[in-house]
Amino acid sequence: MINEKEVQNRVNRRLSGLAASEQRRMRIRAAINAERKEAQPMKRTISKTLVFAIVAVMLMATVAIAEHFNLFNFFGERDERYNAVAPYATLTTTEPALVEHPELGTATASIDSAYFDGLSLNLAYRITQGQNVAEYSPTESELALMTIGDADVLVADFSENEPGIDILRAWNQAVKNGTPYGYRKTSVYTSDHTITDDGVDLYPDSASPAYNASGEFCEMREFESPLPDEVRNRQELKVSIGVKQEVVYYWFDGANCYWRTEQEEVGTMTATIPRNGESKQYIGKGTINSVNCAITAEVSPMASVMTIECDAPINTFLSAAPEGTDKHDCWVEVIAIDESGNKFRPQEGIMLDDRTEFTLPFQGTGALPKTLTVYVYSMWEDLDAPDLTTLDGITLKADK
Amino acid sequence: MDRQTERDFWLEQAMAQWEVPLLRTCYLLLRDTALAEDAVQDTFVKAWRFYDSYRKEASEKTWLMRIAVNTCRDLQRSKWFIHIDRRVNMDDLPESAVPFELPDDTMTNAILSLPTGLRQVITLRYFQSLTVQEVADVLHISRRTVHYRLDKAERYLKSSLEEWYNDQ
Numbered sequence: 001m002i003n004e005k006e007v008q009n010r011v012n013r014r015l016s017g018l019a020a021s022e023q024r025r026m027r028i029r030a031a032i033n034a035e036r037k038e039a040q041p042m043k044r045t046i047s048k049t050l051v052f053a054i055v056a057v058m059l060m061a062t063v064a065i066a067e068h069f070n071l072f073n074f075f076g077e078r079d080e081r082y083n084a085v086a087p088y089a090t091l092t093t094t095e096p097a098l099v100e101h102p103e104l105g106t107a108t109a110s111i112d113s114a115y116f117d118g119l120s121l122n123l124a125y126r127i128t129q130g131q132n133v134a135e136y137s138p139t140e141s142e143l144a145l146m147t148i149g150d151a152d153v154l155v156a157d158f159s160e161n162e163p164g165i166d167i168l169r170a171w172n173q174a175v176k177n178g179t180p181y182g183y184r185k186t187s188v189y190t191s192d193h194t195i196t197d198d199g200v201d202l203y204p205d206s207a208s209p210a211y212n213a214s215g216e217f218c219e220m221r222e223f224e225s226p227l228p229d230e231v232r233n234r235q236e237l238k239v240s241i242g243v244k245q246e247v248v249y250y251w252f253d254g255a256n257c258y259w260r261t262e263q264e265e266v267g268t269m270t271a272t273i274p275r276n277g278e279s280k281q282y283i284g285k286g287t288i289n290s291v292n293c294a295i296t297a298e299v300s301p302m303a304s305v306m307t308i309e310c311d312a313p314i315n316t317f318l319s320a321a322p323e324g325t326d327k328h329d330c331w332v333e334v335i336a337i338d339e340s341g342n343k344f345r346p347q348e349g350i351m352l353d354d355r356t357e358f359t360l361p362f363q364g365t366g367a368l369p370k371t372l373t374v375y376v377y378s379m380w381e382d383l384d385a386p387d388l389t390t391l392d393g394i395t396l397k398a399d400k
Numbered sequence: 401m402d403r404q405t406e407r408d409f410w411l412e413q414a415m416a417q418w419e420v421p422l423l424r425t426c427y428l429l430l431r432d433t434a435l436a437e438d439a440v441q442d443t444f445v446k447a448w449r450f451y452d453s454y455r456k457e458a459s460e461k462t463w464l465m466r467i468a469v470n471t472c473r474d475l476q477r478s479k480w481f482i483h484i485d486r487r488v489n490m491d492d493l494p495e496s497a498v499p500f501e502l503p504d505d506t507m508t509n510a511i512l513s514l515p516t517g518l519r520q521v522i523t524l525r526y527f528q529s530l531t532v533q534e535v536a537d538v539l540h541i542s543r544r545t546v547h548y549r550l551d552k553a554e555r556y557l558k559s560s561l562e563e564w565y566n567d568q
Contacts, residue, residue, distance in 0.1 A: 002554055007507065007526045010500075014508040015424045017494030024437065025415050028444045032411070035445060078540075159537070192548060207542035219542060 070113040071124035074212060075220040082122070082220065084366025085301055088276045089113040089122070092236060097243040097267035103132040103186040109243045109269045112218075117277030117300040118232050120225040120364070121202065125241065125269065127188050127217040133164020136184035138251050138258070146251060146258035156183075156250075161211035175252050182251035188266070191242035194221065200230055202239070225303035225361065240270040277301055280368060284396035288376055289317040295374055295394055297336075304344055304362040306336065308376060313354040321352075321380040330380040334360055335388070336396075338369030352378050372396040407451045415444060418461065421528065422468050428523045429472040431512050433492045439475055443468040458537060465528060466538040469520065476516075510557055518553035521546055 076083030096110035107129045114123040138146065156168040167183050174181030194202045204221040212218055231237060245266045251258045279300035286293060288310070297306040310317070314332060321330040330352045336344040344362040373393040377386060422443055426436040446467050447454075454463055490509065511522055524535045525546070532550075536543045 002522075002526050002557070004526045004529065007511075007522075008529070010504040010507040011428070011511065011527055012424070013498055013500040014490075014496070014504040015427060015493065016497040016500070018420065018423045018427055018433070018436070019494070019497050020419050024419070024440070028411075028415065028441050031441060031445050032448050035449065158533075192545075203548075204545065207545045208540055209536070209542045 071126060071218055071220065072113050072115065072122075074210075074218060075124065075208060078208070081302060081364060081366040085115045085122075085277065086113075089115040089124070090274065090276055092272040092274050094271040095269065097269045099130075099188050099243065099245055099266045101186060101188075101245065103134070103184075103247075104129050104188065107188045109188055109190060109241075109267075111239075111241070111269055111271035114237075114239075114271065114273040115277055115302065116237055116273045116275055117279050117302065118234075118275065119227065119279045119298060119300040119305070120302040121223040121227055121237070121273075122302065123194065123221045123223075123239070123271075123273070125190065125219055125221075126212075127190070128214075130188040130217050131163045131215075132186045133167045134184050134186075135167060135170075136182040136249055136251065138182065138249065142249070142260075143251065143258060146249065146260040149250075149257040149259045159209075159211050161213060161215055163211075163215045171250065171252070175257070178254050180252060180254045182249070184247065184249050186245075186247045188243060188245050189217075190219075190269075191244065194223075194239050194241050196231060197238035197240070200228060202228070202231070226298075226305060235275050237273045238270070239273065240268045243267045243269055278368070279303075281399040282369075282372055282396040283399045284372075284374070284394045286392060286394035288392045288394070291317040293376070293394060295396055297372065297396055299344075299368065299372065300364060301367050302364040304336070304364055305359060306334070306362060306374070307357065307359040308334070308374075309357045311356070313356055314358075314376075314378075315352050315354055318352060318376070318378040321378070321383075325380050330378060332358075333375075333377050333379045333385075335375045336362060336372045337375075337388075338365065338367075338373075339371050340369075342367075342369075344372070370398075407448060410451060411444065411448050414447065414460070414464070418464055419444075421461075422464060425465065425523055425528060426468055426472055427493075428511060428527065429469065429516075429520060430475060431489075433494070435472075435475055439468060439471045442471045442475075446471065458534070461528070462530060462534045462538060465524060465530065465534075469524075469538055507561060510561055514553055514556055518549055518556060521549040522553045522557070525550060 070086055070089060072082040072086035072089045076086060091111065091114060094111050096108045099107040099109070101107065107127065109125065109127045109130065111123060111125045114121065116122075156171045158165050158168040162168070164183075164185065171181055171183055192203065194204065196202065202223050205224040206222045208220045208222075210218050226232065243266055244263055246261060246263045248261045249259060277300055279298050282295075282297040282299055284295050291310055291312045293308060293310040295306060295308050297304055318332065332350050332352050334346055338344070342365040344365060346360050346362050350358050350360070373395050375388050375391050375393050377391055379385070419440065423436055423440045426439040426443070427433060430436050430439060443464060447464055450467075454460075458466070490505070490512070511519060511527075514522060520539060521535055524530045524538055525532065530538065532543050532546050535546045539546070541549075
């Protein structure tokens with residue numbers, strides 16, 4: 001375990017030069033005053049026509065969601081890419097884990113939808129009736145089994161729409177007031193591991209949790225792209241995720257916090273995910289500043305990997321930064337734009353050096369492009385982004 | 401007190417309380433003093449702008465940290481940061497206000513050397529003392545992902561900072 005106080009003390013001493021500054025506060029106040037002045041006329045520019053248009057769009061969106069809604073739509077409220085692939089994020093089979101518990105009734109954990117295109121995998125699941133929170137006061141013998149908690153335990157964490165939120169708030173208030181209070185939280189939760197039927201452990205690169213308006217726990221798992229070689233070419237993925245049950249008891253006696261937890265594995269939820277998206281090879285050749293370059297890309301709606309090969313080292317034909325610029329302040333910008341103007345965002349980057357070939361991963365836009373136009377150029381600090389129409393773009397088309 | 405006055409009053413209090421923690425957090429996230437200055441200014445401007453929609457479900461600290469992290473992400477995306485893993489260099493830091501020792505420098509350097517995702521969780525969890533749930537909320541990731549990243553970050557740090565770990 002990291003010693004938290006040690007970290008704080010040492011880092012604060014090392015960064016003590018980063019101190020409060022009245023000049024900085026004046027700059028902040030000035031920026032806010034400028035924004036305040038700009039905001040005044042903005043309010044008057046919203047017309048009745050625009051309000052009508054907004055309402056109409058909202059109504060259309062409501063109809064669309066009602067017609068075809070899965071958790072990709074739910075998470076699409078935060079990330080439009082999920083909305084774009086939501087209609088395709090289907091499952092061949094799904095088998096929930098059912099958990100019977102006196103406090104929960106029958107909790108259900110099930111994989112709701114997933115999108116798999118060989119390059120990328122996104123999976124969404126929900127847990128229904130997965131949490132119950134009740135007030136709790138331990139007996140003497142129960143208290144003897146509990147552990148005195150640290151500061152983390154004192155403050156209850158909760159999210160919007162989480163079941164039992166009133167009791168969690170009451171706990172926080174009691175701790176603040178120094179009055180005795182306790183609660184018991186029974187919950188069903190899932191393992192971090194998503195395992196294929198032949199044992200490949202797909203660990204999520206990121207996971208976004210949320211409670212929906214019905215109080216169901218929902219999570220979107222996004223896996224690292226490109227996927228491991230052993231699963232990339234499959235036509236379907238059979239996956240399972242372990243389901244666990246936990247009961248945590250908290251008691252605050254007015255001065256100290258006590259807690260105890262009981263956990264057990266209670267089953268697995270499984271699903272068969274068809275290859276419901278496709279990735280395509282795109283190729284293109286052209287010149288950049290008179291140097292021949294060839295680009296190959298594997299592109300799917302959610303991800304892309306692009307390799308660029310040139311006849312000369314990139315630092316010989318891309319513009320060099322002004323003399324005196326630190327080489328770390330100069331980099332190679334690669335922008336890929338589809339026929340509709342949507343940008344594929346690079347996930348990594350490279351410095352301007354003597355390499356002739358490099359590969360970069362990109363985040364997808366939610367749709368397969370017809371064409372991709374790729375611009376490669378050098379950038380450095382304080383340089384404005386160039387007008388792309390003045391640059392050599394290389395157009396990539398699907399390889400037939 | 402009308403809403404405008406209340407918002408301005410809040411801003412003054414927030415700057416007094418959070419200016420320095422935000423500045424140091426942004427520095428740890430961006431590894432650049434000038435950008436950290438920009439990020440702190442943007443954070444307060446955004447917080448002031450959205451003050452009316454702050455529902456106080458999260459603590460003020462968590463709310464501000466969330467804005468700061470998003471602001472730093474935006475800066476990283478719009479700058480050359482997205483493309484290169486810049487070498488850690490603390491030379492541009494202002495002169496320290498209090499004396500520091502070599503281990504202070506080593507610890508800070510070790511954190512700054514972590515990959516972005518791991519640096520974020522270590523900074524928020526251990527430097528800012530946010531709970532795991534708060535870190536998850538700030539970064540829009542699950543608690544399990546926070547634990548996973550903390551575990552990974554601790555393993556990174558442990559090799560160079562063995563003496564500062566305890567086994568409890």
